[in-house]
Amino acid sequence: MFALNKISTPRWVIILIDFLLNCFALLFAYLIRFDLKANNELFEKEWEQLSKSILFYFAVKVLVFYWFKIHKGLVRFTSTEDLRRIFLAVLTCSCIFLIGSLIRFNIDGYFLFPMSVLMMEFLASFAFTIGSRFVIKLIYLESIKNNEVKENVVIYGAGVSGLLTKRTIEKDRLINQNIVGFLDENKKLDGNRLEGVKIHSIQKLEKLHHELHIDNIIVAVQNPIKENINNLVEKCLELNISLKKVPRPQSWINGEFSAKQLSKIKIEDLLGRKPIELNQEKISQELENKVILITGAAGSIGSGLVKQIATYKPKLLVLLDQSESPLYNLEQYLISHFPSLKFDDVIGDIRNYNRLKRTFEFYKPSIVFHAAAYKHVPLMENNPSEAILTNVQGTKNLVDLSIDFECEKFVMISTDKAVNPTNVMGASKRIAEIYSQKKNSLNKTKFITTRFGNVLGSNGSVIPLFKRQIEEGGPLTLTDERVTRFFMTIPEACQLVLEAGSMGNGGEIFVFDMGESVKIIDLAKKMISLSGLELGKDIIIKVTGLRPGEKLYEEVLAKEENTIKTHHPQILIANTRKNSEKVFDLILELIELFSKQNNLEIVKKMKEIVPDFKSNNSEFEKLD
Numbered sequence: 001m002f003a004l005n006k007i008s009t010p011r012w013v014i015i016l017i018d019f020l021l022n023c024f025a026l027l028f029a030y031l032i033r034f035d036l037k038a039n040n041e042l043f044e045k046e047w048e049q050l051s052k053s054i055l056f057y058f059a060v061k062v063l064v065f066y067w068f069k070i071h072k073g074l075v076r077f078t079s080t081e082d083l084r085r086i087f088l089a090v091l092t093c094s095c096i097f098l099i100g101s102l103i104r105f106n107i108d109g110y111f112l113f114p115m116s117v118l119m120m121e122f123l124a125s126f127a128f129t130i131g132s133r134f135v136i137k138l139i140y141l142e143s144i145k146n147n148e149v150k151e152n153v154v155i156y157g158a159g160v161s162g163l164l165t166k167r168t169i170e171k172d173r174l175i176n177q178n179i180v181g182f183l184d185e186n187k188k189l190d191g192n193r194l195e196g197v198k199i200h201s202i203q204k205l206e207k208l209h210h211e212l213h214i215d216n217i218i219v220a221v222q223n224p225i226k227e228n229i230n231n232l233v234e235k236c237l238e239l240n241i242s243l244k245k246v247p248r249p250q251s252w253i254n255g256e257f258s259a260k261q262l263s264k265i266k267i268e269d270l271l272g273r274k275p276i277e278l279n280q281e282k283i284s285q286e287l288e289n290k291v292i293l294i295t296g297a298a299g300s301i302g303s304g305l306v307k308q309i310a311t312y313k314p315k316l317l318v319l320l321d322q323s324e325s326p327l328y329n330l331e332q333y334l335i336s337h338f339p340s341l342k343f344d345d346v347i348g349d350i351r352n353y354n355r356l357k358r359t360f361e362f363y364k365p366s367i368v369f370h371a372a373a374y375k376h377v378p379l380m381e382n383n384p385s386e387a388i389l390t391n392v393q394g395t396k397n398l399v400d401l402s403i404d405f406e407c408e409k410f411v412m413i414s415t416d417k418a419v420n421p422t423n424v425m426g427a428s429k430r431i432a433e434i435y436s437q438k439k440n441s442l443n444k445t446k447f448i449t450t451r452f453g454n455v456l457g458s459n460g461s462v463i464p465l466f467k468r469q470i471e472e473g474g475p476l477t478l479t480d481e482r483v484t485r486f487f488m489t490i491p492e493a494c495q496l497v498l499e500a501g502s503m504g505n506g507g508e509i510f511v512f513d514m515g516e517s518v519k520i521i522d523l524a525k526k527m528i529s530l531s532g533l534e535l536g537k538d539i540i541i542k543v544t545g546l547r548p549g550e551k552l553y554e555e556v557l558a559k560e561e562n563t564i565k566t567h568h569p570q571i572l573i574a575n576t577r578k579n580s581e582k583v584f585d586l587i588l589e590l591i592e593l594f595s596k597q598n599n600l601e602i603v604k605k606m607k608e609i610v611p612d613f614k615s616n617n618s619e620f621e622k623l624d
Contacts, residue, residue, distance in 0.1 A: 005479030015065065022061050025124035029117045053112040056100065064093050086129050094122040100326045113284060150178040152214050156220035156232060157468055158182040158189055158199045165220040165246050166195060166501040180212045181325050185228055202232070209239050218262060219245040235267060237529045267463060267527050278499050279568075286367070286409075286502040287312040293365035294319055295350055295398065296372030298326035301413055304494040305331060306368050310338045317343035318352075318363050321372070350394035353401075360405045369497070370395065371413045374427065380425035391428035392435070393591045399436050403443045405434050411501040412436055414451040414509070416486065416582055422616035423549025427606045434579055434609070435587055437507055450497045451574070453486030453514045466524055470531050474539035476524045479546050483521070484553050486514035500571050513562065513570040517553070548618045583609060 068089035101112040113121065153169065155162045163180055169177055182199040184190075190201040200208055208214065217236055219229065223431040236243050243265045287309055294309070297301040297319035303326075306319060321327045327345055334341055337433050345365070348355045373391050374380055394414065402410045417426030433449050440447040454461055462485070469476045493512070499508035524541055533539050537582045546552070563572040590605045603620045607613045615621045 015062070017132060018065055018334070020056075021128040022125045023058075026057065026113075026117075026127050028124045029113075029120035033114060034119050037467040038200060052381050053100070055103070056112065057097070060093055060096050064096070065089050068092070077365050082133070086133075087126060088287050090122060090126045090129065093125070093170060095119060097121075099373065105286075112514060114475050133430055147329075147454060150176050151216050152180045153177045153210070153218060154181050154183055154212075154214050155179065155201075155218045155225075156183045156202075157219055158184040158186075158192075158194050158218045159221070161222055161246055161267070162220040163194060163506040165218055166197065169218075176249060177216065180214070181208065183208075183217070185225075185607055202228075205232075205235055206239065209241065214239075214241050216242045216244065219265065222246075222248070224313045233526075233530075234498055237526070241532065242532065252436075253446045255353075264532070265530055267530060268525065278495055279502065283498050283502045284312050287498075289313065289315045290408075291316045291318065291363055291367040292367045292369065293359070294369045294371065295321070296413075297321045298323050298491055299371060300329050301493060301497075302369075302371040303330050303333075304490040305371060305497060306334070306343075307495045308340050308491070309369075310334065310343075310500060316343065316363065317341065317364060318346060318359070320346040320348050320359065321345055321381060322347065322466055329468070350397060351389050353397045356397050356401055357614060360401045367501075368398060368407055368410045369413070369501070370410065371396075372399055373432075377417070377423045377425045378547045380428065381423055381547075381620075384424045384599045384606075385597055387424050388602060388606075389594050391425070392587065393594070395432035396435055396587070396591070399439050399447065402445050402447075403439065406443075407445050409446045409448060409501060409504070409506075411504070412434065412447070412449045413497065414449050414515070416451060416453040416511075418451060419549075420612060421613045422551050423604070423618065424603060424620075425549070425601075427610050427613040429588070430610050430613070431587060431606065433509060433576075434583055436577070437509070438581075438583060440507040444506060448501055448504035449509040450507065451509055451511040452488055452496070453494055454488070455493050456487055456489045462520060462523070463527075466527050470527065470533070470539065474568050475541065475542040476523055476528070477542050477544050478524060479550060481543060481573065482519075482552050483519045483546075483550075484517040484519050486517050488512065496571060499568055503568070503571070504565060509576055511572050511574050513572070540599050542546065544618045549614060549616060 042163045043518075065279065067079055068085050097112055097118055101115075101118070104112055132227050152591055155165050167181055169179060179197055182189075182194055182197060183205060185202050187203075189203050190204075192199045215422060217232070221229075227432050235241075244262045244361055245265055247263060249309040257314060292309060292314050294302055294305055297306055298321040302319075302321065309317065319327060319330065324347060327347065331343075331345055334343055337507070345360055348359060350356060356448065372394060374387055399410065412432065414429050415426065417423065418430035418433055419426075421430055433451075436447040439445075455465055496510075496512045500508075500512075504510065521541065525535055528535050528541075535541065542552060562575045564575060566573060586605065587611045590602065593602045593605060600620070600623065603615070607623055614624050
């Protein structure tokens, strides 16, 4: 009677089943009317009246059910839309019977059906018709279950997202998983049940694993507390439990997501921190209806700033970068996500003074965010002249033009490698900081510097490198097992840049709370585990030795510096040493050395400008 495979049940069979069930519903209604105690005499009396209307009942049921097409849906995939149609069909039948009863009563003084029977028949017909579909659906789901051994799955988060995750897994016949429980940080939920599945406190994970042999945990909490998710990951790696997470709600379709959208936990999910609270009103006052120039606009930080600033309704965004393709990609993103935003692309190099001057003359920016720079330590160690030309002269060009065109603010993106620099790149950024700071007190433009560490996912950073190496089967290359780094996400870094820029009065170097430093070898091991691989068996880590100019440990503040607190707990002001006016002459001399292309002379001059610059693992150590 029920087709449980891919061949659908014939429509006439469904119509016949529905018809028989509704006839039984009418009989059931009469039995309830007589309290299940009807005798032959009473039955014959009722049949005498019912026989005159039973054919009308049959005709109405068949015609109305056919009109509402309740037989059209695939029974094994009954949905809420099918239930709505069934309800309307049964209700329409009852309304017709009620009208027919009133008409007949005016003719011979009898109703088609007693009112009590009519009410019971409505409830029974609806229940039996729907019930039959759920029985068929249940039989179908049981019939297609995979007989293979199932994975035991626990869902982290007993909220709405967790409930949707449970339903998604249960209805996907291709997923060979068995949901054995929920985990939640709320201890008060411990022992409760959600759709029949028990909720456990997160503290019971280890015990639960021993009892239920958990294979998989699915994180179904949107924006979980970083400390909690880190603790969960550490415990899962220890217990060899696989971890996945549900997608962001933005990717859900009609309030649901597919089991195929479940993805592995990424290392970026673990290294971010609590959401940053910004002074939105202050930032909006700074940026709204302003012409804003962003250099290095197509880079990691530059493009992040563009996307953040776009939400504050600037008058015009001027996007300057020398990289054509990335700038084109950014342009397409803005057209798609910010259709009302006014922006212009400028292909240009910050080392080209005339090109920059023409840009300032044409657009007259009120605020400049300077994110263009060379940042790769080993490359700049081998090419000091290019580091000087871009990071020093490029910055000098922008600083001087900002003064000439009376920009309100100039916000420079610097790096923690400028603190006690051990390489050419860090020293070049420190010199750029010094130049902009010294210019601050000489004009109307406020020069502000922001300094932070490594940015997750930025071009050339360690995490994309490790991801690529894992995809290629390894090895993961590590310069030294002792190396530690600070990390921050691109949105976090850009948000703090905007906040610092809005609060700056000129001359400050803002440093950001980077959280705890991370051992890179621990990062590599965790990324391997999160990828489902086993260190030493599936993939190895290879130590290659420190690169020229590389530090073991990075700092945000130099030893001679201290900090001043601001109203924002994650932003501090560095109290840096003062430089004499002579520093301008030294910087000009440094830039002039570019023409000689003598690396030793260039680095020697850099060390004169930045006395803290002590080369590490580099040919320039002999100059210290």
